[in-house]
Amino acid sequence: MNKVVLAYSGGLDTSIIAKWLQETYNCEVVTFTADIGQGEEVEPARAKAEAMGIKEIYIEDLREEFARDFVFPMFRANAVYEGEYLLGTSIARPLISKRLVEIAEKVGADAISHGATGKGNDQVRFELSAYAINADIKVIAPWREWDLSSRESLMKYAEEHNIEIDYQKHSKKSPYSMDANLLHISYEGDILEDPWQEAEDNMWRWTVSPEKAPDKAEYVEITYDKGDIVAINGETKTPAEVMEDLNSRAGANGVGRLDLVENRFVGMKSRGCYETPAGTVMLKAHRAIESLTLDREAAHLKDELMPKYAKLVYNGFWFAPEREMMQAAIDATQENVSGVVRIKLYKGNVSVVGRKSDNSLFSEKIATFEDDQGAYDQKDAEGFIKLNALRLRLKSLPVSYTHLTLPTILLV
Numbered sequence: 001m002n003k004v005v006l007a008y009s010g011g012l013d014t015s016i017i018a019k020w021l022q023e024t025y026n027c028e029v030v031t032f033t034a035d036i037g038q039g040e041e042v043e044p045a046r047a048k049a050e051a052m053g054i055k056e057i058y059i060e061d062l063r064e065e066f067a068r069d070f071v072f073p074m075f076r077a078n079a080v081y082e083g084e085y086l087l088g089t090s091i092a093r094p095l096i097s098k099r100l101v102e103i104a105e106k107v108g109a110d111a112i113s114h115g116a117t118g119k120g121n122d123q124v125r126f127e128l129s130a131y132a133i134n135a136d137i138k139v140i141a142p143w144r145e146w147d148l149s150s151r152e153s154l155m156k157y158a159e160e161h162n163i164e165i166d167y168q169k170h171s172k173k174s175p176y177s178m179d180a181n182l183l184h185i186s187y188e189g190d191i192l193e194d195p196w197q198e199a200e201d202n203m204w205r206w207t208v209s210p211e212k213a214p215d216k217a218e219y220v221e222i223t224y225d226k227g228d229i230v231a232i233n234g235e236t237k238t239p240a241e242v243m244e245d246l247n248s249r250a251g252a253n254g255v256g257r258l259d260l261v262e263n264r265f266v267g268m269k270s271r272g273c274y275e276t277p278a279g280t281v282m283l284k285a286h287r288a289i290e291s292l293t294l295d296r297e298a299a300h301l302k303d304e305l306m307p308k309y310a311k312l313v314y315n316g317f318w319f320a321p322e323r324e325m326m327q328a329a330i331d332a333t334q335e336n337v338s339g340v341v342r343i344k345l346y347k348g349n350v351s352v353v354g355r356k357s358d359n360s361l362f363s364e365k366i367a368t369f370e371d372d373q374g375a376y377d378q379k380d381a382e383g384f385i386k387l388n389a390l391r392l393r394l395k396s397l398p399v400s401y402t403h404l405t406l407p408t409i410l411l412v
Contacts, residue, residue: 037182088184210348
């Protein structure tokens with residue numbers, strides 16, 4: 001093994017992995033650090049990598065690609081896993097894997113490596129995505145090989161190898177296991193391992209407590225073009241700028257917290273807490289503009305596809321042909337999904353209070369409870385009802401009636 005490309009954050013796990021790879025495989029380590037909106041500076045990772053003698057260091061701003069090519073397509077599908085989870089961690093893994101494989105090919109590396117543990121879903125997501133892009137890629141997953149089985153053993157390793165890490169002193173409490181990007185922050189571990197214990201209020205980073213949110217509601221107008229947000233309050237924004245804006249607005253109003261026990265692909269249940277301010281608003285607003293512009297059966301078919309789509313994303317099958325097939329169908333429905341949605345943010349809630357579109361299928365003339373001047377003939381309902389009631393009436397008719405013809409039954 002000559003060279004390995006490592007997904008490197010500069011944190012405890014990946015700094016130890018970098019050193020462990022050097023020692024175990026006697027190889028050159030190439031680090032890859034991505035800015036996907038985690039809210040922290042990524043440049044410090046360069047200094048930490050250099051301190052370990054690493055020569056090839058890749059640090060890339062992938063916020064726009066992440067929002068445009070991964071988050072936005074997923075929100076066109078209105079994807080929600082198990083009724084609540086907006087897939088914030090799941091959707092980031094395919095992009096990281098993609099760049100790991102691309103960098104490995106560029107630098108002539110023998111393998112890629114990541115810091116995901118076997119207890120979570122991320123090992124699966126990273127590696128399924130990598131193999132979908134390069135069937136022959138070699139993946140090194142240290143958590144499947146080493147004997148560092150606890151946070152304490154990791155910190156001991158760091159001390160023994162002079163790796164400068166926050167929280168490395170035993171007198172300090174280990175942090176939550178966290179993951180962050182433009183879409184969300186996730187928290188696991190510590191008291192969250194007891195599903196009965198309420199999360200500590202000081203754990204949350206992006207959202208204020210709904211009880212402490214402003215007493216005055218904030219109204220926001222969101223403009224859509226073909227299913228994607230293109231402007232906030234009339235100001236044109238890129239996909240990443242949209243998410244940054246909505247994260248700030250929604251978080252300030254206590255929107256986007258979730259406490260969930262979920263079913264992991266690897267077979268266990270896991271309790272996690274999530275902050276997804278922008279995503280919570282995006283889901284609500286997108287469904288609102290679709291309610292005006294999508295044909296009923298197209299909308300209902302999308303809703304039927306969504307759980308399967310969400311499960312594929314959650315389990316790591318972003319690059320699978322069936323997900324791509326479903327995406328093509330979903331994207332085809334978005335051609336007329338354009339317009340403006342007005343939402344109200346107030347103490348943890350997102351309410352849709354208005355929507356308009358030049359492509360609206362809503363007809364006030366037909367839907368009105370006032371005089372529609374003949375736009376809708378009430379008598380038309382009779383035949384519609386009788387045809388749809390036929391199978392129900394057949395079930396309840398006496399046996400002696402079953403020989404009658406259809407017109408006769410409809411007259412009964």
